[in-house]
Amino acid sequence: MKTETIDIIKEKIIVSTCDDPARFVTQSEDETEVLGAxxxxxxxxxxxxxxxxxxxxxxxxxxxxxxxxxxxTVFVRGFASVFSPGAAVRSPTYTVANEYKTGKYNLYHFDLYRITDPDDLYSTGYYEYIDSGVCIAEWSENAYGCLPRHIWRVEIERGTDENERTITICRAETKGGV
Known part of the structure; x- marks a missing residue:
């Protein structure tokens, strides 16, 4: 990823589909943040x-x-830096959601790790957040069919060495559709 400019990275993301996703290999947290941004x-x-x-x-x-x-969370830190520069981004494991409000668009960061059934989502304000700003959710597999119909899907996997990550990004359609 070191040789790719931000414009090349953005172009790969724009044209990605889940049949032909954008794939990136990062070698550090900094590179993962750049991809999120x-x-x-x-x-x-x-x-x-x-x-x-x-x-x-x-x-x-x-x-x-x-x-x-x-x-x-490293990916989210890069992502959030565009919405709210300088924001202290932490995983909202216990609060479930963090808000980063800016003048232009609100960003809501979810950690769904502790969600055990769809009813848990109601108590977090999840559905209100979806309608009022951009949402990014860690552990989306725990959303139990409650994701919006159209999403950006980001998969992060460990690479061959300690800092290497393979990150796949695509637009996807879910079976849910809130």
Whole structure:
């Protein structure tokens, strides 16, 4: 990823589908953050364009998948830096959701690790958040069919060495559809 410019990274993300996802290999937390920031910029550009053309329909939902300690929160830190520069991003494991409000778009960061059934989502304010800003969720596999119909799917896997990660990004359609 070191040789790819931010514009090349963004272009790969823009044209990705789950049949042909954008795949990146990062070698450090810094590179993973850069990738998160690139996706955030793609999303903000798309939101701005849709609002300018009166085509806004719903805020994007970014569903993160990956095992414990693979770098989901690191990715979110890069993503959130575009929405709220300088924000102290931490995984909301116990609070379930963190809010990063800016003048332009609100960002809501979820950690669904402790969600055990769909009813748990109601008590977190999950459904209200989805309608009021961009949402990014760690442990999305625990959403039990309650993800919005159209999402950005981000999968993070460990690589061959300690710091290497393979990150796959694509637009996806879920079977749910809240």
């Amino acid at each position: 690139a996706l955030a910029q793609v999303i903000i550009d798309e939101l701005d364009r849709n609002k300018a053309q009166s085509k806004f329909s719903a805020y994007p939902f970014i569903a993160l998948y990956g095992g414990m300690g693979v770098g989901k």
